Amino acid sequence: MKKILALTLALILTFALASTALADFPEKEVTIVVPFKAGGNVDLCCRIIADELTKILGQQVIVDDRPGGGAIIGQTYALSQPADGYTMLALTSSFVTNILSGDTEFGMEDATAIGQFCFDPEIVVVGADTGITTIDEFMAAAKAESLTNSTPGFSTSHHIASLIMTEKFGLTPFAYMHTDGSAEQVVQLAGGHAQVGLTTYGGAATLIAEGKIVPLAVCNTERHEALPDVPTMAECGYDFTYGAYRGFAVPAGTPEEVVNKLSAALKEAMESEAVIKAFNDSGFPIMYLDAAAYQTMLDDDFAGMSAIYYLLDEE
Amino acid sequence: MLHNIAEGFAALFTLENILFLVLGTLVGLIIGALPGLTGNMAIALMVPITYTMSATTGLTFLTAIYCSSIFGGSISAILLGIPGTISSFATTLDGYPMAKQGKAGMALGISTISSVFGGLFSAIILMFLTTVLAEFALKFGPAEYFAVAILGLSCIASIGGKSITKGLLSGFIGLFFAIIGQDPQNGIKRFTFGSIDLLSGVTLVAALIGIFGIISVLKNAEKKTKENGPIPDVDHVWIGWKMCRKLLPTWLRGSIIGTIVGIIPGAGTNVATFLAYDTENKINRTKPKFGEGNPKGIAAPEAANNGVTGGSMVPLLALGVPGNATSALFLGALLLKGLTTGPVLFSEHADVAYSLFLAFFFANVIMAPLGLFILRYMKKILSVPEALLGGIILAFCVTGVFSISSSPFDVLTCIFFGILGYAFYKFDIPTAPLIVCLVLGSMAESNLRQALVANKNSYSFLYTHPVALIVLIISAVSFFVPIISKAVKSARKMRHPDEVKASDLAEETTEEMDDD
Numbered sequence: 049m050k051k052i053l054a055l056t057l058a059l060i061l062t063f064a065l066a067s068t069a070l071a072d073f074p075e076k077e078v079t080i081v082v083p084f085k086a087g088g089n090v091d092l093c094c095r096i097i098a099d100e101l102t103k104i105l106g107q108q109v110i111v112d113d114r115p116g117g118g119a120i121i122g123q124t125y126a127l128s129q130p131a132d133g134y135t136m137l138a139l140t141s142s143f144v145t146n147i148l149s150g151d152t153e154f155g156m157e158d159a160t161a162i163g164q165f166c167f168d169p170e171i172v173v174v175g176a177d178t179g180i181t182t183i184d185e186f187m188a189a190a191k192a193e194s195l196t197n198s199t200p201g202f203s204t205s206h207h208i209a210s211l212i213m214t215e216k217f218g219l220t221p222f223a224y225m226h227t228d229g230s231a232e233q234v235v236q237l238a239g240g241h242a243q244v245g246l247t248t249y250g251g252a253a254t255l256i257a258e259g260k261i262v263p264l265a266v267c268n269t270e271r272h273e274a275l276p277d278v279p280t281m282a283e284c285g286y287d288f289t290y291g292a293y294r295g296f297a298v299p300a301g302t303p304e305e306v307v308n309k310l311s312a313a314l315k316e317a318m319e320s321e322a323v324i325k326a327f328n329d330s331g332f333p334i335m336y337l338d339a340a341a342y343q344t345m346l347d348d349d350f351a352g353m354s355a356i357y358y359l360l361d362e363e
Numbered sequence: 364m365l366h367n368i369a370e371g372f373a374a375l376f377t378l379e380n381i382l383f384l385v386l387g388t389l390v391g392l393i394i395g396a397l398p399g400l401t402g403n404m405a406i407a408l409m410v411p412i413t414y415t416m417s418a419t420t421g422l423t424f425l426t427a428i429y430c431s432s433i434f435g436g437s438i439s440a441i442l443l444g445i446p447g448t449i450s451s452f453a454t455t456l457d458g459y460p461m462a463k464q465g466k467a468g469m470a471l472g473i474s475t476i477s478s479v480f481g482g483l484f485s486a487i488i489l490m491f492l493t494t495v496l497a498e499f500a501l502k503f504g505p506a507e508y509f510a511v512a513i514l515g516l517s518c519i520a521s522i523g524g525k526s527i528t529k530g531l532l533s534g535f536i537g538l539f540f541a542i543i544g545q546d547p548q549n550g551i552k553r554f555t556f557g558s559i560d561l562l563s564g565v566t567l568v569a570a571l572i573g574i575f576g577i578i579s580v581l582k583n584a585e586k587k588t589k590e591n592g593p594i595p596d597v598d599h600v601w602i603g604w605k606m607c608r609k610l611l612p613t614w615l616r617g618s619i620i621g622t623i624v625g626i627i628p629g630a631g632t633n634v635a636t637f638l639a640y641d642t643e644n645k646i647n648r649t650k651p652k653f654g655e656g657n658p659k660g661i662a663a664p665e666a667a668n669n670g671v672t673g674g675s676m677v678p679l680l681a682l683g684v685p686g687n688a689t690s691a692l693f694l695g696a697l698l699l700k701g702l703t704t705g706p707v708l709f710s711e712h713a714d715v716a717y718s719l720f721l722a723f724f725f726a727n728v729i730m731a732p733l734g735l736f737i738l739r740y741m742k743k744i745l746s747v748p749e750a751l752l753g754g755i756i757l758a759f760c761v762t763g764v765f766s767i768s769s770s771p772f773d774v775l776t777c778i779f780f781g782i783l784g785y786a787f788y789k790f791d792i793p794t795a796p797l798i799v800c801l802v803l804g805s806m807a808e809s810n811l812r813q814a815l816v817a818n819k820n821s822y823s824f825l826y827t828h829p830v831a832l833i834v835l836i837i838s839a840v841s842f843f844v845p846i847i848s849k850a851v852k853s854a855r856k857m858r859h860p861d862e863v864k865a866s867d868l869a870e871e872t873t874e875e876m877d878d879d
Contacts, residue, residue: 085688086407092695095410113407114768117562118545121770124559151559196817202550225505225816226548228809231685231694238682241504241817250698254683254705260501326414329701360550 073133073306077108080296081129082138083122085115089230089250089332093166093294094138096326100317118203120146127154131299133306136162139297141205144350148357149203156350160302163314164295164337164345166327168248169268170209171278173261175237178244183265183284186244190219197222198242200230203360206246209267209290211359213246216288237261248292249274250331267291274331293335293349295342311339367709368490371717374419375725380718383420387427388726388733394428395435398445398572398763402432406692410699418700418715423722425696429689430726433632433668434478434734441470441661443756445575449567450632450668452798453640455575456522457653457660464656468738472600473658474665475734476607477614481666482727484618485625485673489680490720494709496626497681503627505813506824510834511627512807515634517842518641519796524654526791527846533787534796540565541804548812560772567802569764569773570780574794576760577781580753582788600735602658610662613643617666624667625674625687632671632687633802639667641841673723680704680716 080098084090094111101109114122119142126137137143139159146152174180180189189195199207207224214221225242227233230251236242238260249272255261256275263278267290271280281288296314298307317323318336327334337345374380394405405428413421436451441458454474461470488496516534523530543554544564555561617639624635643663644653653660676693678684683704685691697704708716764777787794818824826832 086404086692088691091407092410092699096414096699099414112769114770115563116566116768116770117559120559120562121768151562202545202548223816223819224548225813226809227813228547229691231691235501235682235684236504236813238684239501239504241813254703257703258682258705260682325701326699330695330698 073309074105074107076134077110078105078134078136078310080109080111080136080138081122081126082111082113083115083119083126083142084113084138086113089168089248090138090140090294092330093327093332096323096330097165097314097317100320100323101313104313104316118142118146118149118151120152124153127158127299129299131301131303133298133302133310136296136298136310138294139346140294141292141349143297144346144353145203145205145208145357145360147350148353156347158300159297160300160307161339161343161346162296162298162307162310163339164293164335164342165314165318166294166332167268167291167335168250168294168333169266169272169289169291170206170246171249171252171266171272171275172244172264172281173234173237173247173252173256174244174264175240175242176260176262177240178262180264181262183279183281183286186264187217187219187286190214190222190244191217192220194220194223195244196225196242198225198227198233198236198245200227200233200247202226205290205292206230206233206248208353208356208360209246212290212356213288215356215359217286234261246290249333253331273333293345295337307339367713367717368721370714371719371721374714374718375423375721377420380420380423380722383416383424384427384722384726385729385733387424388431388730389737391428391431391433392435392438392730392734392737395432396438396447398439398443398447398576398759400763400766401448401568402429402435403689403692404766405432406689410692410696413696414699418697418702418712419718419722421696421700422693422715422719423726425693426719426722427726429693430482430669430672430723431730431734433672434475434482434665434730436668437474437478437661437665438471438738441474442467444579445756445760446571449571449802450636450671451664452571452633453636453664454661456640456795457655457657460654461656461658461661466656468600469602469658470656470661471738472602472735473606473610473661475600475731475738476602477610477617477662477665478669478734479727479731480614481618481621481669482672482730483724484615484666485622485670486720486723486727487673488622489673489676489723490717493677493681496677500626500678500684501682503830504828505810505817506828506831507834508627509807509810509814510828510831510838511624511634512803512810514834514838514841515637515803516800516807517838518637518644519799520842521641521644521845522654522793522795522799524793524795527849529790529792530796533792533794534800537797537800538804540570540797541801542808544805547805547809548816558772560770564805565801566767566770566773566776568767569776570801571798572760572764573777573780573782574784574798576756577778578784578788578794580757581781581785583753600738606658610658613659613662614666616642617663618670621667621670622674625671626677632668634806635667635671636664637799637803639663645841645844669727676719676723680708680719 080094082091082094091113098109098111114125126135129135147155180186197210230247233245234252234255237245238255256263263275265279265281265284266272267281267288318334391402394400395402406425433450436447437454439445439447440451440454441462444455444459446452446455458470519534543561545552545562620639621635640663643659647659651657675687675690679690679694685694702712761774764773767773784794814824
């Protein structure tokens with residue numbers, strides 16, 4: 049009896065809170081849960097955006113880093129918060145791969161997209177002392193023998209991109225050297241300890257500028273702004289697009305008005321001068337997608353990844 | 364060069380920068396001293412704040428926090444026996460015993476001056492040798508890292524205390540805990556029992572605070588001896604010129620080890636402190652023994668961990684490759700300012716680069732007076748009745764652990780390791796080897812696996828890479844010499860039991876010679 053009473057009270061309270069929340073969201077601070085370490089790429093992006101969102105929403109937007117468990121800990125935490133829009137999850141490609149790994153309690157249906165703010169395409173890079181200078185030379189070398197491929201970690205988007213590339217172009221499977229993070233990954237290439245890697249621009253910028261690692265092609269439909277001389281895979285005759293995407297999501301069941309408000313605020317933030325400048329300076333390519341487009345992209349990615357996930361299990 | 368340094372001076376010496384230099388040093392000292400709160404955390408929180416500052420001011424602020432938080436960790440290591448940061452773990456081994464002997468002021472003085480020495484040493488190396496050394500760092504591959512990790516692990520034989528068997532047992536338990544989590548090379552989950560909290564392994568800081576913090580509370584509760592009693596008195600902290608002269612060789616060795624390890628990307632502060640402590644332990648001829656409050660046992664790790672600070676900036680500034688988590692945060696701060704690292708930084712933003720070097724220099728200089736100033740009041744801040752101290756330490760530990768990543772699981776980890784450590788204490792098993800293995804186990808493992816990938820699954824890299832080979836030979840010597848010398852000694856004791864009884868002094872002398 050007591051339980052039922054408590055439950056009813058809780059429900060009434062929830063509805064009461066929910067209806068006021070709808071009236072003029074947000075009434076208190078909004079938290080962005082980052083399931084990665086402070087100081088990483090996702091954390092940096094979120095902190096830049098949080099500053100701007102604070103101005104737009106008129107409430108403090110704070111970043112809460114909850115790293116560990118391959119991002120599962122932070123993702124689980126954020127998605128188990130009340131669906132009221134006051135907790136957002138910084139959602140990256142790892143969300144999809146984590147679900148496919150079967151380790152998560154949540155599924156695709158548990159998150160509602162707010163929007164995407166960044167798409168960081170994979171760039172195929174080789175160490176300077178490999179002597180490889182074009183993507184064609186690389187493909188020939190990678191077909192002939194097994195090259196050592198350094199990644200920032202097992203089952204990261206960079207590792208998966210390499211697996212898909214191997215499958216698609218019939219390369220000899222790489223010998224994978226899984227390091228801890230993109231900084232270590234590119235050092236292995238620059239020092240000649242590994243030969244090839246798929247990485248995003250930010251972490252490799254300096255070593256590319258110094259000529260210690262050589263970018264061969266960008267896995268995107270258009271060239272990278274910071275690397276105007278590097279061709280896209282498509283230009284060289286290889287149909288291959290892959291990259292790390294970053295966006296926000298809220299727990300499923302969040303009222304539509306709140307989702308729309310957050311989505312609009314994100315759009316405004318991504319068009320603001322401060323964010324554009326900070327993103328450019330940090331080497332994060334801005335690519336805004338609204339809630340519907342991001343949701344479609346996520347569902348497509350899930351479908352695509354489900355089809356090739358067996359590659360990871362074979363490793 | 365001189366012109367650049369002058370430019371750096373001009374950029375650094377504004378009222379605003381000096382204010383933030385002092386503020387950063389204070390913040391770093393306090394955060395470093397609180398168990399669980401690390402300089403890394405402070406810097407991560409401050410990076411967005413620096414966004415509104417000029418590049419020089421922002422970097423100066425972060426530098427000051429970085430340098431002083433490493434030093435700050437030694438304050439709680441000495442006064443409470445709990446390392447404020449992992450890098451001050453080795454400092455507890457001799458710092459806390461020394462404080463308990465009533466020489467807390469002396470111990471803190473040594474740690475202050477040693478930290479400053481190490482910091483200044485590495486700042487000078489950073490200023491003059493950055494570009495040369497960066498090239499050397501790149502040549503360090505998985506094989507070399509593996510060898511360095513093994514060298515760090517080899518010290519468990521000598522820091523394990525009286526019984527070699529118990530020391531090794533403790534080390535192996537540490538290695539076991541180090542393999543918990545996802546396999547770095549194939550993603551297979553090891554001993555995670557389906558828990559997502561264990562996927563990335565045991566949280567080091569949580570385990571360490573458990574081992575030191577919880578144990579000290581339990582010991583205190585268990586018996587009413589003064590052993591873990593009130594916080595020792597801090598008397599005068601100036602150690603005198605005579606002591607400085609005595610410690611100079613230790614400082615130099617510690618600083619060199621720290622700076623070199625700092626330059627190697629990814630090797631980390633912890634290895635440096637273990638190596639420096641173990642080196643001094645092996646060559647020490649002075650009384651008291653290491654682990655019983657020898658000043659050199661404080662000087663070596665403290666010079667080394669501050670030596671790492673400047674060293675870790677070398678690969679970052681010269682190559683754009685962060686050497687540890689902290690320098691990764693500096694990279695973030697630089698990028699946010701629209702600055703790129705590498706040679707471009709020196710040619711296009713020489714003022715920023717050189718003011719950063721000078722900030723490292725001056726952060727270390729003002730750390731000493733500010734540190735000594737704070738230390739006077741530290742005792743007052745912490746002077747609570749003995750009976751309440753345990754509760755306060757426990758509260759510090761738990762909140763510190765929880766603040767790492769707001770994870771209740773980390774608190775459980777802390778409690779678990781506290782109880783484990785207490786069991787160790789009851790069975791008279793040393794905890795130091797456990798900690799060394801816990802910290803270095805995964806570094807050794809992932810680099811071994813990476814080296815195997817790079818060498819097509821052949822172990823030939825163990826002898827084809829000269830640096831790795833030399834380091835591995837030193838490791839073997841460092842591991843087996845203490846074991847053999849102890850075996851020889853006990854054999855001698857068996858043969859001539861009266862001789863040993865006759866004179867304790869004689870035994871001490873042979874022991875010192877055996878250590879060579």
